[in-house]
Amino acid sequence: MLIAQITDIHLGFERDNPGEMNRVRLDQTLARLASLDPRPELLICSGDLTDRGDQASYERLREALGACPIPYVLAVGNHDLRGPLLTVFPETPTSGGFVQYVHDQGPLRIVVIDTLEENRHAGAFGPDRARWLDRTLAQAPNRPTLIVLHHPPVVTGIDWMSLVPNESWAPRLTEVVSRHKHVVGAICGHMHRPITAPWAGTILRICPSTAPQVTLDLKPMDLERPDERPLIEEEPPAYALHQWTPAGLLTFYARVEDPNVLLRFDSGFQPVLKHFEEERHHEPAYPGESHAGPMRAAPAGPVSPFGFQGRIGRLPFWLTMLGATVVGTAVWLGGEALVPALGGTAFTLPLWGAVTWAMLLAKLAVIWPVLAAAAKRAHDRGRSAWWLLILPVPLVGQLFLIIDLGLLRGDAGPNRFGPAPKG
Numbered sequence: 211m212l213i214a215q216i217t218d219i220h221l222g223f224e225r226d227n228p229g230e231m232n233r234v235r236l237d238q239t240l241a242r243l244a245s246l247d248p249r250p251e252l253l254i255c256s257g258d259l260t261d262r263g264d265q266a267s268y269e270r271l272r273e274a275l276g277a278c279p280i281p282y283v284l285a286v287g288n289h290d291l292r293g294p295l296l297t298v299f300p301e302t303p304t305s306g307g308f309v310q311y312v313h314d315q316g317p318l319r320i321v322v323i324d325t326l327e328e329n330r331h332a333g334a335f336g337p338d339r340a341r342w343l344d345r346t347l348a349q350a351p352n353r354p355t356l357i358v359l360h361h362p363p364v365v366t367g368i369d370w371m372s373l374v375p376n377e378s379w380a381p382r383l384t385e386v387v388s389r390h391k392h393v394v395g396a397i398c399g400h401m402h403r404p405i406t407a408p409w410a411g412t413i414l415r416i417c418p419s420t421a422p423q424v425t426l427d428l429k430p431m432d433l434e435r436p437d438e439r440p441l442i443e444e445e446p447p448a449y450a451l452h453q454w455t456p457a458g459l460l461t462f463y464a465r466v467e468d469p470n471v472l473l474r475f476d477s478g479f480q481p482v483l484k485h486f487e488e489e490r491h492h493e494p495a496y497p498g499e500s501h502a503g504p505m506r507a508a509p510a511g512p513v514s515p516f517g518f519q520g521r522i523g524r525l526p527f528w529l530t531m532l533g534a535t536v537v538g539t540a541v542w543l544g545g546e547a548l549v550p551a552l553g554g555t556a557f558t559l560p561l562w563g564a565v566t567w568a569m570l571l572a573k574l575a576v577i578w579p580v581l582a583a584a585a586k587r588a589h590d591r592g593r594s595a596w597w598l599l600i601l602p603v604p605l606v607g608q609l610f611l612i613i614d615l616g617l618l619r620g621d622a623g624p625n626r627f628g629p630a631p632k633g
Contacts, residue, residue: 221271222267396410402424451464522631
């Protein structure tokens with residue numbers, strides 16, 4: 211599952227200019243996100259949606275987001291005002307007068323919190339909001355949960371934008387989140403710069419802005435001595451992509467620009483990548499090791515012809531099909547010859563019931579290894595054996611058996627069903 215994040219849009223910085231620079235940067239970012247393959251399933255806008263909190267800027271924001279095919283959710287930042295925002299986006303949930311709510315997205319539970327204190331640049335998170343968050347997190351202790359906010363509750367090192375260590379709102383928020391181990395991460399904005407930090411037993415990811423970026427300058431700042439240092443730079447707009455995987459949350463940061471391409475995946479570079487792929491599955495042995503390393507697949511052992519576990523290649527599959535055909539034909543011919551030899555038919559022979567059961571068991575002995583081989587061949591193709599349920603479907607089942615199981619190459623290297631076989 212892929213989730214996009216943009217932040218610090220600051221629409222309305224140029225008052226009464228619908229074509230302002232920040233709108234152009236927003237439109238460029240949304241166009242880039244819409245063009246991605248795979249396309250994100252959700253867009254999180256994590257605050258400072260406008261620069262002055264005016265209704266006209268929120269209307270322009272709604273217009274821009276409405277032209278983007280990705281569903282979105284909103285959080286508020288210090289440049290926002292709740293009243294005008296909710297007038298233009300009345301579907302945005304609230305609780306207790308704050309823009310705080312839960313959004314379920316696939317396996318993730320996304321909890322949006324409100325760190326806005328209107329007319330204050332820094333963050334805020336009072337006792338009422340803390341109690342709401344504690345209750346909300348406690349409602350689903352087994353769901354992986356991602357927290358969305360605007361202000362980073364950590365010291366970031368960029369003096370004039372950073373949290374002040376004695377601010378009480380951040381420890382209050384940290385204490386609540388620390389009690390809930392199912393929180394898999396938090397994402398925010400405000401800093402106009404990509405930053406990653408440990409926080410509350412998880413990872414805080416700070417997204418760069420679509421508006422111009424804050425200069426990366428970690429020198430201490432003396433407010434009594436202006437030193438002409440740059441504060442804001444016109445770097446390209448940027449965004450984050452958060453990918454939820456079985457191992458957890460991966461985050462990527464990217465800028466909206468068209469860089470010079472130095473290398474492409476073409477036929478000339480294909481052998482190099484194939485070599486890389488092969489190398490990843492064959493870690494070298496080190497002195498003193500008596501077993502396969504953690505990144506190297508164990509060699510494929512013998513696979514039972516009657517078992518449904520493991521993988522086989524195309525050659526063992528076709529040999530099984532050939533053997534089943536020969537044995538099945540012999541069983542059929544034997545049955546056809548047995549009836550006249552016993553001097554009767556299925557309806558007149560008193561012992562024919564026993565013969566019938568014997569024939570059925572013989573046919574089962576043929577069918578069972580065929581099904582086992584097909585299951586293991588499906589595993590080699592990275593498919594569950596449940597795919598065999600389509601075999602009875604006329605034409606489709608036969609094409610699946612011949613082409614997918616019989617002709618196509620299996621997965622390179624180990625997959626979830628075991629190491630790669632030979633053949």
